[in-house]
Amino acid sequence: MRELSSRTSKFTESVIRQMTRIANECDAINLSQGFPDFDPPKAILDRLAEVAYTGPHQYQVCAGAKAFRDAVAKKFEHFSGMKIEPESEIVVTCGSTEAMMASLTSVINPGDKVVIFSPFYENYGADTILSGAEPIYVPLVPPDFCFDKEALENAFKQGAKAMILCNPSNPCGKVFTREELEFIAELAIQYDAYVVTDEVYEHIVYAPHKHIYLNTLPGMRERTIVCNSLSKTYSITGWRLGYVIACPRIIDRVKKVHDFLTVGASAPLQIAAVTGLEFDDDYYKELQEHYTHMKEIFVGGLRKLGYRLTEPQGSYFVMVDVNEFGVKDDYKFCEWMIKNVGVAAVPGSSFFREKVDNLVRFHFAKKDETLKEALKRLSTLREKALAAKNVDWK
Known part of the structure; x- marks a missing residue:
C-alpha cells in the first residue's frame, strides 16, 4: 500500500480529548476540555x-x-x-x-x-x-x-x-x-x-x-x-x-x-x-458576573490551597505551576492526577513550543458544586503527589 499523507504523519490525538477520555473512564471531574456543565439560556x-x-x-x-x-x-x-x-x-x-x-x-x-x-x-x-x-x-x-x-x-x-x-x-x-x-x-x-x-x-x-x-x-x-x-x-x-x-x-x-x-x-x-x-446588554453583564463568580470560587480556592498560578485576565482557564511536585513529564502527571485525585487537567506542554513541564491548565466553566468538589479533591493533591513513590512523572 502507498504511504499516507506526510503532512499529517506527525499528528496525534488531541491531548485535550485524551484527558477527557481518561477522565470519563475514571469518573473524574473533567476540568480539561472547556465546556460547561450548565444549560444554555x-x-x-x-x-x-x-x-x-x-x-x-x-x-x-x-x-x-x-x-x-x-x-x-x-x-x-x-x-x-x-x-x-x-x-x-x-x-x-x-x-x-x-x-x-x-x-x-x-x-x-x-x-x-x-x-x-x-x-x-x-x-x-x-x-x-x-x-x-x-x-x-x-x-x-x-x-x-x-x-x-x-x-x-x-x-x-x-x-x-x-x-x-x-x-x-x-x-x-x-x-x-x-x-x-x-x-x-x-x-x-x-x-x-x-x-x-x-x-x-x-x-x-x-x-x-x-x-x-x-x-x-x-x-x-x-x-x-x-x-x-x-x-x-x-x-x-x-x-x-x-x-x-x-x-x-x-x-x-x-x-x-x-x-x-x-x-x-x-x-x-x-x-x-x-x-x-x-x-441586550444585561445578558453580557450577567455573563461576566457569572464567570467572575466562578473564577473567584476556583482560582481563589486554588490560592487558598497554596498553589502557584497566573491570574486569568479573560477566558475560563487557569495555568497552575506544579513544579513543587518535581514533575518531569506533565502528561503522565495529569494522567496520574486523574486516576489518583479524580480531577482532569491538560498538560501545559501540549500548548507550548518551548520545553515546559511545570504547568497544567484547568478550566472553571462549571457549576458551583462541581468546582467546590474539584477543590476538595485537589486539596489532597499535594499530600498524594509528594508521597507518591516510583511514579513515572518524576
Missing part, C-alpha cells in the same frame, strides 16, 4: 423547540442564514463600534474551528510562514501545517505572558504572511492591551501581513481588563480576519456555530473555501441562535 432553548417544528431543515445559502448574519453584524457593531455589511463581510461556519481553517487556507499558500504566540490552542499549529505553511512561534513568557517586541518583529522579518492571535488567550487567559495590539497592527502593516484573530472569549473578560477588536485599529480592517463562535458566550459548544468577519475581498474567498469544506452550518440551529445574538 432558556430563551435559546425555547426558540430551538419552536424551530424543530417550523424549520428550516434544508440548506441555507452558503454564507449562512440571512437572519443570523444580520444579527451578527448588529451585535458586532454594538460592541466594537464598527459597522459590518452582513451580505459581503460575514460567512457562517461550523464552529470557530472551521472558521480558522477556512480563513487560513484562503490567504496562505504552501511554503508561507505564519506567526503563532506560544502557548497556543493546539489547533493552530495543525491548521498551519494543513494549510501547507510553516509556523513561527513567538513566546509569551510566564507568569505574565507578555511578549518581547523584538522577538515578534524578528518573526515578521522572516517573511510571515499571517499571524494567528487568540484574544483573550487560550490557554493562559491573557487579554492583550491596546498598546500590544497597536504594536501588532504596526508590524502587520509594515510587513504586509494578515492577522487571523480567534475571539471566542470576547465576553469573558475580568475587570479591569477590556477586550479590544483588532480590526477597529487604524489600517487593520483590510488585514484582520475575525474568527468567532457562539459556543462560549451562550454555552452551546455542541451546536458548532461560528463565523468569519473580514473585508469583502477576503470573505469572497473564505465563502468559496467554506462551500467546499462543509457547504453550510446547521440551518435550524442558526435560526434558533439568533435569539441569543439579539440579547
Whole structure:
C-alpha cells in the first residue's frame, strides 16, 4: 500500500480529548476540555423547540442564514463600534474551528510562514501545517505572558504572511492591551501581513481588563480576519456555530473555501441562535458576573490551597505551576492526577513550543458544586503527589 499523507504523519490525538477520555473512564471531574456543565439560556432553548417544528431543515445559502448574519453584524457593531455589511463581510461556519481553517487556507499558500504566540490552542499549529505553511512561534513568557517586541518583529522579518492571535488567550487567559495590539497592527502593516484573530472569549473578560477588536485599529480592517463562535458566550459548544468577519475581498474567498469544506452550518440551529445574538446588554453583564463568580470560587480556592498560578485576565482557564511536585513529564502527571485525585487537567506542554513541564491548565466553566468538589479533591493533591513513590512523572 502507498504511504499516507506526510503532512499529517506527525499528528496525534488531541491531548485535550485524551484527558477527557481518561477522565470519563475514571469518573473524574473533567476540568480539561472547556465546556460547561450548565444549560444554555432558556430563551435559546425555547426558540430551538419552536424551530424543530417550523424549520428550516434544508440548506441555507452558503454564507449562512440571512437572519443570523444580520444579527451578527448588529451585535458586532454594538460592541466594537464598527459597522459590518452582513451580505459581503460575514460567512457562517461550523464552529470557530472551521472558521480558522477556512480563513487560513484562503490567504496562505504552501511554503508561507505564519506567526503563532506560544502557548497556543493546539489547533493552530495543525491548521498551519494543513494549510501547507510553516509556523513561527513567538513566546509569551510566564507568569505574565507578555511578549518581547523584538522577538515578534524578528518573526515578521522572516517573511510571515499571517499571524494567528487568540484574544483573550487560550490557554493562559491573557487579554492583550491596546498598546500590544497597536504594536501588532504596526508590524502587520509594515510587513504586509494578515492577522487571523480567534475571539471566542470576547465576553469573558475580568475587570479591569477590556477586550479590544483588532480590526477597529487604524489600517487593520483590510488585514484582520475575525474568527468567532457562539459556543462560549451562550454555552452551546455542541451546536458548532461560528463565523468569519473580514473585508469583502477576503470573505469572497473564505465563502468559496467554506462551500467546499462543509457547504453550510446547521440551518435550524442558526435560526434558533439568533435569539441569543439579539440579547441586550444585561445578558453580557450577567455573563461576566457569572464567570467572575466562578473564577473567584476556583482560582481563589486554588490560592487558598497554596498553589502557584497566573491570574486569568479573560477566558475560563487557569495555568497552575506544579513544579513543587518535581514533575518531569506533565502528561503522565495529569494522567496520574486523574486516576489518583479524580480531577482532569491538560498538560501545559501540549500548548507550548518551548520545553515546559511545570504547568497544567484547568478550566472553571462549571457549576458551583462541581468546582467546590474539584477543590476538595485537589486539596489532597499535594499530600498524594509528594508521597507518591516510583511514579513515572518524576
